[in-house]
Amino acid sequence: MVVALFLLLFLAHQDFWLWDDPSLVLGFIPVGLAYHALFSVACSVLWAFACFRAWPEHLELWANEKADATQIDQERPNA
Amino acid sequence: MTDLSLLASSGEIASRTPLTVLSLYLILLLGLGVISSRMFRGTSQDYFVASQSIGPFMLLMSVFGTTMTGFALVGSSGKAFSHGIGTYGLMASWSGLIHSAVFFVIGIKLWSFGKKHGYVTQIQFFRDRFDSHKLGYLLFPILVLLVIPYLLVGLISVMKVVQPITAGMFPDLFSLPDKMLPNGKSIPHPLSGGVPGWLSGLIVSCIVLFYVFFGGVRSAVWANTFQTLVFMVTGVIAFYMIADQLGGVAKAAEIVRENAPGKLVREGSIGYSHFFSYLLIPLSVGMFPHLFQHWLTAKNAKSFRLTVIAHPVCIAVVWLPCILIGIWAAGLYAAGDLRIPPLPDGSGPNANAALATMVGTLVENPLLSGLLMAGILAAIMSSLDSQFVCLGTMFTNDVLVAAAGKSRFDDQTLIFCSRAFIVFIVGVSYAMALFLQGSSVFSLGVWCFSGFAALFPLVFAAVYWKRASLGGAVGCILATVITWFYFFYQDIFLDAGSGSGEYLVAEVMPVTFIFLASASGMILGSLLSRAPSEETIRKFFPKRNQS
Numbered sequence: 001m002v003v004a005l006f007l008l009l010f011l012a013h014q015d016f017w018l019w020d021d022p023s024l025v026l027g028f029i030p031v032g033l034a035y036h037a038l039f040s041v042a043c044s045v046l047w048a049f050a051c052f053r054a055w056p057e058h059l060e061l062w063a064n065e066k067a068d069a070t071q072i073d074q075e076r077p078n079a
Numbered sequence: 080m081t082d083l084s085l086l087a088s089s090g091e092i093a094s095r096t097p098l099t100v101l102s103l104y105l106i107l108l109l110g111l112g113v114i115s116s117r118m119f120r121g122t123s124q125d126y127f128v129a130s131q132s133i134g135p136f137m138l139l140m141s142v143f144g145t146t147m148t149g150f151a152l153v154g155s156s157g158k159a160f161s162h163g164i165g166t167y168g169l170m171a172s173w174s175g176l177i178h179s180a181v182f183f184v185i186g187i188k189l190w191s192f193g194k195k196h197g198y199v200t201q202i203q204f205f206r207d208r209f210d211s212h213k214l215g216y217l218l219f220p221i222l223v224l225l226v227i228p229y230l231l232v233g234l235i236s237v238m239k240v241v242q243p244i245t246a247g248m249f250p251d252l253f254s255l256p257d258k259m260l261p262n263g264k265s266i267p268h269p270l271s272g273g274v275p276g277w278l279s280g281l282i283v284s285c286i287v288l289f290y291v292f293f294g295g296v297r298s299a300v301w302a303n304t305f306q307t308l309v310f311m312v313t314g315v316i317a318f319y320m321i322a323d324q325l326g327g328v329a330k331a332a333e334i335v336r337e338n339a340p341g342k343l344v345r346e347g348s349i350g351y352s353h354f355f356s357y358l359l360i361p362l363s364v365g366m367f368p369h370l371f372q373h374w375l376t377a378k379n380a381k382s383f384r385l386t387v388i389a390h391p392v393c394i395a396v397v398w399l400p401c402i403l404i405g406i407w408a409a410g411l412y413a414a415g416d417l418r419i420p421p422l423p424d425g426s427g428p429n430a431n432a433a434l435a436t437m438v439g440t441l442v443e444n445p446l447l448s449g450l451l452m453a454g455i456l457a458a459i460m461s462s463l464d465s466q467f468v469c470l471g472t473m474f475t476n477d478v479l480v481a482a483a484g485k486s487r488f489d490d491q492t493l494i495f496c497s498r499a500f501i502v503f504i505v506g507v508s509y510a511m512a513l514f515l516q517g518s519s520v521f522s523l524g525v526w527c528f529s530g531f532a533a534l535f536p537l538v539f540a541a542v543y544w545k546r547a548s549l550g551g552a553v554g555c556i557l558a559t560v561i562t563w564f565y566f567f568y569q570d571i572f573l574d575a576g577s578g579s580g581e582y583l584v585a586e587v588m589p590v591t592f593i594f595l596a597s598a599s600g601m602i603l604g605s606l607l608s609r610a611p612s613e614e615t616i617r618k619f620f621p622k623r624n625q626s
Contacts, residue, residue, distance in 0.1 A: 009176055013168070014355055020346035022336065028328035029403070030343040033164040036172040037399055043175035043391035047183065051384045056187055060380035062621055063191035 002050045009046060013039065093247030093272070100449025101456070104309075105286050108302060108460075112290025115301040131194065133300055133376040135385040141300040142373050142386050143393045144307035144461035146178065146364060148229070150524035152310070152458050153236040155398055156437075157430035158521040159405025160412070160419075162581075163342035165349040166405070169357040171398035175391030177361035182387045185365045186374045188542045190383070192619065193375040200469075201371040201538075202477040208541045209549040210615050215477050217556060221534075222368050222473065226466055227508055228527035232520050233463045234512035235431070237283045237456060238276025239520070243420060243435040244452045246273035258421070269420050269436075276516055283456060284505050287463045292498055296376060296472075299464040306457035311396055313454025316447065317438060318400035324441040325407060335410035342406040356587035359594050363531035365538050369469035397458075401434065408433040422517050431520050470504050471497030522581070526567060529590035533559040536598040540605070545616050547601065550608025554600030562593040 018032045025034040133141070158166040189204065198204045202215045202222070246269060253275055255268035290298045325331040335342055345354065364370055377383060411417035412428060419428035419436050434455070442448045475497045480488065488496070515523075537555045540547035566589035570582040584592060 006176070006180065010358075013172060013176065013358070014351070015168075016351060019351075020344045022340060022343040024329075024332055024336075024343075028332040030164045030332075030406075032343075032345060033167055033399070033402060036168045037395050039172045040175040040391045040395035043172075043179060044388055046176075047179045047391070048388045050183060051387055055384070056380070059187055059191040063194040063380070065195070 002046070002054050005046050005049070009039070009042060012042075092250060093245075094445040095248050096445035097449030097452055098245055098248060098274070100446060101453050104450075104453035104457075105282075108286060108305070109289060111302055111305055112293045112298050115290075115298045116293035118297060131376060132378055133382065134378050135382045137300055137304050138373070138377050138382045139386045139389055139393075140304035140307040141376070141461075141465070142182075142370065143390060144303035144310075144458070145369060145373060145465040146174075146367075146462075147307070147310070147394075147397055147458055148233050148236070148462035148524075150232050150236075150520060151394075151397055152314070152401055152455055153239055153431055153434055154232070154519075154521035154524055156401040156405035156408070156434040157432075157519070159342070159402040160409045160428075160430045160433040162348045163344065163406055163409070164402060165345035165354065167398055167402045168345075168354060169349070170360065171394050171402075173358050174361040175394050177358065178364050178394075179387045179390050181362065181365045182374075182383060182390065185538060185542060186370075187380050187383050189371060189538075190374045190377055190380060196618070199372070199375065200473050200476050201366075201368055202473060205537070205541065205552065206481075208611075208615065208619055209547075209552045210612060211549045211552075212481065214549065214552060215481055217553070219473060219477050221556065221560060223470060223504070225527055225530040226368065226470060227504070227511070228523050230463065230466055230505070230508040231512050231515060231518075232524045232527065233459045233466075234280045234284070234508060235276075235516055235518065235523070236459050236520055238280050238512065238516055239429070239431040240435040240452065240455050240459075241279035242270050242273040242276060243432050244273070244439040244448060246270050246439060248272055249274070269418050277513055280509055280512055283460060283463070284509055287460050287467060288501065288505060291464050291467050291501070296372060296465075296468045299468050300373070300376060302464055303461045306461040310454040310458040310461070311393070313451050313457075314397055314400050317442070317451045317454070318404065320442045320444075320447060320451075321404055321407065321437055324443070325411075328403075331403075331407045331410070334414060335406050337410070338413035339406070339409040342409045350586055352586045353581070353583055353588065356591045359532050359588070359590045360525060360528045361532070362535040362594075363528040366531040366534040368473060369465040372469050372472060373465060404437055405433055408437050429517070467501045467505065471501040474500035522570075525588075525590075526570075529588070529593060530559065530563050532590055533563060533593040533597045535594070536601045540601050542619075544605070545620055546605050546610055548605045548608045548611050551601040551603075551605030554604025555597050556600075558596040558600030559593060562596040566593060 013036075015032065015035050018035055021031050023031050025031050029037070155166055155170070158169075189201070192198060192204055196204075196207065198207075202218050205218060206212055206215045250272040253272055255271040257265040258268050259265050290302055322328045322331055325334065332343075341347055374383075408417060408419070412419055417436065417440060419430075420432045421427065422429045435452075438448060438451050438455075442451060475488075475493045479496055480493070534556070537552060540551060540555075566582075566584065570589070582589060
């Protein structure tokens with residue numbers, strides 16, 4: 001679902017139908033600019049959806065396991 | 080409306096209040112550096128990754144502040160001045176989609192590797208992942224050389240912003256000769272009496288160095304948070320003030336419609352494939368070494384959520400006003416109501432100065448003018464600090480410690496070496512910025528981002544493709560270096576893009592071909608060389624039940 005929405009937005013970015021449209025939205029924003037401003041908001045909605053539906057919980061659990069953790073100040077081998 | 084040139088010619092000294100406000104802001108920033116340094120634990124881990132203690136809000140502010148540099152304010156308004164509204168779609172909306180995707184798909188993974196295996200720099204990760212110590216020595220100079228144009232973007236932006244806003248403040252100290260018009264008449268130089276670029280660049284460099292030296296990346300994160308809030312708020316104020324002076328947003332749009340209607344559309348300035356090919360540029364965030372370091376400062380993976388979600392809207396909050404101000408400047412300029420300082424060679428208006436000229440000319444309240452100048456510099460400095468810290472971190476960890484071993488250095492020595500390298504690079508960048516002041520901030524930024532974006536296959540394959548091997552990594556890096564230099568040479572030295580406004584190859588951005596070469600190098604190099612060891616696979620591709 002997240003991937004499908006991503007691809008949809010990916011395609012929606014290419015708004016060729018507004019390329020030469022100089023009309024103004026709300027009396028001051030060129031329509032081509034207003035469209036992309038809304039696009040930015042849609043991106044935030046997509047990523048909010050992704051964070052709550054497809055969050056990689058397992059990565060944090062794995063990262064916090066201490067078994068083979070190498071501490072930051074441990075000397076690195078000069079391989 | 081205040082005419083800067085008239086101020087300069089009349090012998091009147093322009094109000095120095097904006098400069099006083101800016102000075103107070105910079106003093107505040109220094110104070111913040113001192114306060115944040117009290118939290119500094121004195122260890123190299125704290126200096127380099129703030130002991131992985133940064134929560135969601137500060138992570139958002141520091142990551143966002145780091146990615147928004149002079150490019151986002153000075154470059155975007157300048158590009159909109161010359162190319163119109165399409166500038167937003169080229170960078171801002173693509174970045175909203177792609178940046179967050181990279182944070183989600185790459186950033187969290189790299190954070191987990193950093194947490195698990197104790198990495199401080201991305202080179203440490205690549206060395207381990209591709210099981211080659213020498214790979215770090217190949218990658219280090221390339222990353223440093225690519226960060227330098229990024230530093231230049233910041234420093235040149237500072238130079239371009241301060242001088243127009245302070246024009247007329249020091250008519251005796253920083254006077255410039257009158258300009259001769261083609262009709263033989265001479266007019267006062269619009270920048271006369273303004274703080275020159277060499278001085279503003281030097282002061283900003285020293286201030287950023289100061290607070291970075293105090294507390295390393297922790298100071299940078301604190302300063303970024305503060306500065307990001309400042310530039311977002313002041314950007315909105317600038318927008319309101321400028322619109323108000325023009326008679327409202329509708330009147331401002333009308334000025335553009337009447338005098339520069341081409342700026343309201345993309346037809347004639349940006350082609351379909353040109354527009355589409357910009358999607359590759361934001362991939363650069365996957366390879367920015369300073370962003371990698373910021374990712375590692377996160378307290379936990381969940382701290383990324385706010386950054387992933389809010390980043391696109393934050394970009395819109397900054398870019399939308401800048402684009403509108405840029406096209407309004409184009410309308411006023413075309414109507415003959417705004418005098419934009421010329422390029423050094425006199426070939427036309429310097430688009431980089433569009434934002435500063437609008438602020439300097441239209442914001443008549445000197446207090447607000449000073450606040451706006453502080454806001455613009457905040458955006459620039461919030462990137463410079465991260466880049467400074469990152470360069471020092473890379474030098475100490477990827478060169479010194481990697482070559483001689485950690486046991487040869489105590490924490491104090493490491494921090495000293497880091498600071499010395501930072502001073503060296505800043506000195507080089509400052510000198511280069513003085514010579515390149517006339518360069519387009521947008522173009523310089525795009526070339527820098529193109530290089531990092533072309534290296535994206537390296538990090539993507541390292542994280543997701545088990546078969547990605549050392550041969551592939553070397554192939555990817557070499558293909559990037561060769562093709563990047565080839566196209567850069569064509570554009571900058573042979574001026575291949577002159578006339579069309581931007582250098583395109585077969586109607587698309589050169590990054591398209593650099594990226595294809597880089598991805599091909601990764602795939603072919605990996606398939607033709609020995610696969611990674613089982614141990615490496617286990618280390619970086621844990622089975623799900625293992626995770």
